[in-house]
Amino acid sequence: MLAQQLVNGVLLGATYALFALGFTLMFGVLRVINLTYGFYFTAGAFLSLLLTARFGLSIALALPLAAIGAGVIAVVIDWALLTRLRRKQAPELASLMVTLGGVLALYSAMTAWLGPDIRRLPPGLISADAIVLWGLRVTAAQFLILGATSVLVAALLVLLRGTRLGLALRAMAERPDAAGLMGINTGRAAALVSFMSGTLAGAGGVLIGLNFNAIQPFMGESMMLRGFVVIIVGGLGDVRGALIAGLALGIIEVLTAGYVSSNLKEAVAFMILVAVLWTRPQGLFGRSVVRRA
Amino acid sequence: MTIPPWLDDFLWTYGNLINALGVNGLLALSMYVVLSVGQLSLGQAAFMGLGAYSSALMTLQLKLPFFVVLPASCLLPVAFALAIGIPTLRLSGVYLAIATIGLGEVLRAVYLNLDMVGGALGLNGIPEKAQTWMIFSLLIVAVAGLWLVARSRIGRAMEAMREDTTAAAVMGINVGRYQLGALVTSAVLAGIAGCLSAHQSSFIGPNEYGFEPAVTILSFALLGGIGTPIAPVIGAWILTLLPEMLRGFSDLRLVFNGLIIVGAVLFLPRGLIGWRMRRRGA
Numbered sequence: 001m002l003a004q005q006l007v008n009g010v011l012l013g014a015t016y017a018l019f020a021l022g023f024t025l026m027f028g029v030l031r032v033i034n035l036t037y038g039f040y041f042t043a044g045a046f047l048s049l050l051l052t053a054r055f056g057l058s059i060a061l062a063l064p065l066a067a068i069g070a071g072v073i074a075v076v077i078d079w080a081l082l083t084r085l086r087r088k089q090a091p092e093l094a095s096l097m098v099t100l101g102g103v104l105a106l107y108s109a110m111t112a113w114l115g116p117d118i119r120r121l122p123p124g125l126i127s128a129d130a131i132v133l134w135g136l137r138v139t140a141a142q143f144l145i146l147g148a149t150s151v152l153v154a155a156l157l158v159l160l161r162g163t164r165l166g167l168a169l170r171a172m173a174e175r176p177d178a179a180g181l182m183g184i185n186t187g188r189a190a191a192l193v194s195f196m197s198g199t200l201a202g203a204g205g206v207l208i209g210l211n212f213n214a215i216q217p218f219m220g221e222s223m224m225l226r227g228f229v230v231i232i233v234g235g236l237g238d239v240r241g242a243l244i245a246g247l248a249l250g251i252i253e254v255l256t257a258g259y260v261s262s263n264l265k266e267a268v269a270f271m272i273l274v275a276v277l278w279t280r281p282q283g284l285f286g287r288s289v290v291r292r293a
Numbered sequence: 294m295t296i297p298p299w300l301d302d303f304l305w306t307y308g309n310l311i312n313a314l315g316v317n318g319l320l321a322l323s324m325y326v327v328l329s330v331g332q333l334s335l336g337q338a339a340f341m342g343l344g345a346y347s348s349a350l351m352t353l354q355l356k357l358p359f360f361v362v363l364p365a366s367c368l369l370p371v372a373f374a375l376a377i378g379i380p381t382l383r384l385s386g387v388y389l390a391i392a393t394i395g396l397g398e399v400l401r402a403v404y405l406n407l408d409m410v411g412g413a414l415g416l417n418g419i420p421e422k423a424q425t426w427m428i429f430s431l432l433i434v435a436v437a438g439l440w441l442v443a444r445s446r447i448g449r450a451m452e453a454m455r456e457d458t459t460a461a462a463v464m465g466i467n468v469g470r471y472q473l474g475a476l477v478t479s480a481v482l483a484g485i486a487g488c489l490s491a492h493q494s495s496f497i498g499p500n501e502y503g504f505e506p507a508v509t510i511l512s513f514a515l516l517g518g519i520g521t522p523i524a525p526v527i528g529a530w531i532l533t534l535l536p537e538m539l540r541g542f543s544d545l546r547l548v549f550n551g552l553i554i555v556g557a558v559l560f561l562p563r564g565l566i567g568w569r570m571r572r573r574g575a
Contacts, residue, residue, distance in 0.1 A: 033387045035394075084559055093333045093386045094558050097511065100335070101554025104508040108547035221504055225398040228391045236387075263406030270399040277380035277392060 004136055005258045006251060011142045013250020014149040015207050019223060020230035020242040021156065022200030028237030029173045029193045031092060035099040036077050037201055037227065038220030039106045044070040044202025045209035045219060046114075053122045063148060063206050070202020071195040077102065078194040086190070103221075110217040119215045126210060145207045152203060153243065156196070160239065169193065173237065225266060229273045235283025244285065308425065309494070314533050315428035316490045321513035321529035322435050323482035328519045329443070330475040331455035332386055336377070336393030337510045339400050340370035340480045342502025344487030346404065349416045349497055359422040359492065366488030367481040374480035375473075382472045389476075397507050404499035415498030416491075423492035431489070432526070435482060439522040451475070505547055512550040515557040518564015528564065 023037050047066035051057045057065070081102050085095050126144065130137040160166040171179040172189055180186045201220075208223070209215045230249055234241025252272070253265045260268075276284065304311070320337055327334040348366035351357045357365070377396060381388040404410050411417070442448055453461040454468055462468045491497045509532070517528025532553070536546045557564060 033391065081555065091386075093331075093390065094562075096333060096387060096390055097515070098555050098558045100508055100511065101551045101558070103551070104505065105548045105551030105555065108505075108545070108551060112544040112548065218504075222398060225395050228395045232388070232391065261406075263402070266399050266402035270395055273392065273395055274376060274380070277377075277384075277388065281380060281384050281388070 005254050007136050007138065008142075009251030009254035010247060011138075011145050011250070012211075012254055013247035014145055015204050015211070016226050016230055016250050017243045017246025018149045018152060018200055018207070019204035020227050020234070020246045021153065021239060022197035022204075023227045024231045024234065024237055024239060024242040025156070025200075026193060026197040027231065028239070029169050030082075030190055031176070032082060032095045032099070033092070034078070034082075034197075035096065035224070036074075036081065036103045036106065037099075037197065038224040039077070039103050040070040040074045040198040040201035040220070041205040041208075041223050042107070042110070042217055042220035043073050043198075044205030045215045046110075046205075046217075047202070048206040048209060049119055049121060049215050052125055059125050059144070059210070063144075063203065066206050067199045067203040070205065071197075071199035074194045074198025074201070075191050077106075079191070107217050107221065114217060116217065120213050121209065121215070141207075141210045145211060148203060148207060152200060156200070157239070159196075165192075222266075226269065229269045232273055233276045233284055235285055238283055238285055241283050241285040245283075304425070310533070310537060312423070312425055312428055312490075312493045314530050315425070315432050316486050316493075317510075317513060317529040317533045318432045318526040319428075319435060319482050319486035319489070320510045321517065321525035322432075322439060322522060323479040323486065324510050324514040325519050325522060325525040326439065326475045326479040326482065328514055329455060330451050330472050331458055332382070332472055332475065333390045333511075334393045334476060334479060335390055335507045335511065336374070336396045337479065337483045338502045338504075338507035339393065339397040340374065340483035341487035341490070341506075342397075342400055342404070342497075343369040343373060344484030345491035345497045345502070346410050346416070346487075347484075348488035349419045349491045350410070352419060352422070352492070353416065362492075363485065363488055367484035370480035370484035370487075371477055374476045378473050378476040382469055382476070394504070394507065397503055401499050401503040404502075410499075413499060415496060417496050419491050419495045419497065421493055421495055423489040428489050428493070431485065436522050436526060443522060447471070508554065509547070509550050512553045512557075514564075516553050516565060518561075520563060524564055531565075 019041060022040075023034075026032065026034050026037065044066045047069045048059075048062045051062040051065055052059065081098050082095055085098060127140040130139045131143070132138075158166075160169060168179065168184045168189055169192075171182065171184060172186060176186060179189075204223070205220070208219070226249060230242055230245045231237075233249070234243075234245035249269060249272075252268060256262075256265050256268045320341060323337050323340070324334075344366040347369045348362045351362045351365060352359070373396065377392045378389065381392050404415075405413055443451070450461065450466045450471060453464065453466060454471060458468055487502075513529035513532055514525040515528070516532060517524040517526065519525060532550065535549075
């Protein structure tokens, strides 16, 4: 029973980690808390619904296409909302407010257009059977989650750690103006980071939509709460921290729901957030925060 | 006191709208206080919800008189403001913003699942004890009080912090204390606004204090501007009256509020009412 809960927790946590990874990447490189991020999650889920229900694609095709679509949406929104502020080097709270206004407009426009109802993916999209391994049930959707998150996380780590592009992005995270002076095209790199983050969020949206089979415009907003918890507990901008904290949050949520009450999962997640802020604000795995003047 | 019949008709038709103007004015002020020290809290709706739920329970369960309930309604919001503000204000501004958005989401989930506060149905039959004159007297007191503060030495310190926190700290302003003071004041204002709105609409529900109202309250202050305390109130009034006049567009009201924030930050950083406080020697 406990082992089963742990398996479910790890798989849920994998999607949280995937989602938070894009969020923390965006903050790490672009220095913006981009609250439209949750919308890319919603967008990924709705695109997968459109591709499977309207065009009859299989999930193996719909998942990457929806994720890429969300990435493109992310680039457009980032360009529309943040280019001007980036040029003016506006304070970080100004960008936070713009993305907040933007995301409310996006969610509400989507609700006005499509309605607030919960939608479901076409039945039979993914096999409902579970495979039993050593007494543990793992559904096909969960296998897909495991496969897709592993591939995406590995690809991101290879890109950041092993390529010239990754070096350029890490240089931008360290010092954007110096990176620009060293010949890095910061505008193009910003667009690329938006695309990668949007793709991660979009993939997260498809996988969560598949796992719970409930797709609804504001789903990205409740996911953002998990995103906040994970990136603060893991340390803002810390990729490794986001992975570990995401997995841990998934396990904690499943255990809370299993052994205490499913009504308390959000409250527990938030209490962890506040406790970390009180005791280790740099995040569990972060170096101590240096305040820049 | 007798009320002339035309006024009675008017109040009967527009009473709720008039009260909403007062309550939203208080909420706009609660946003203004935080913005005016250069911080961003998105917990205004959450603080309001805490005030509304705690005051409704005090009235319904404990049967306390309204003159006790009203001031007591800010206790819970202040406790939450301290629990979140003390750790986050030591850090950069994004932490307070993130933690307060999270607070709103979490409290909504808590109200939905807690039987004591009615779950998804909310709380019904709260006696309508908040009179229009009370709401507006409190609004006037709040505007006047904040006006006096803004004109004083404290107001200058607040403005200095908003322009450049580091420089203000170097000048000897105790930045952390002002920021926490501002957050607590805003929690008091939002808690009282919550109590007043709960005791004039007789019903409160879990979805009234989530993400959308939090952003709407920010749009009040950004539309009006934060140069003086009267500006955010005017912003709130415009955004409260506008949907009444454009009823056909009620679906798009939130789209509009969101776009106002985008437009205000990008193109109108001082808000509609851009003039600033005039001070002696300034």
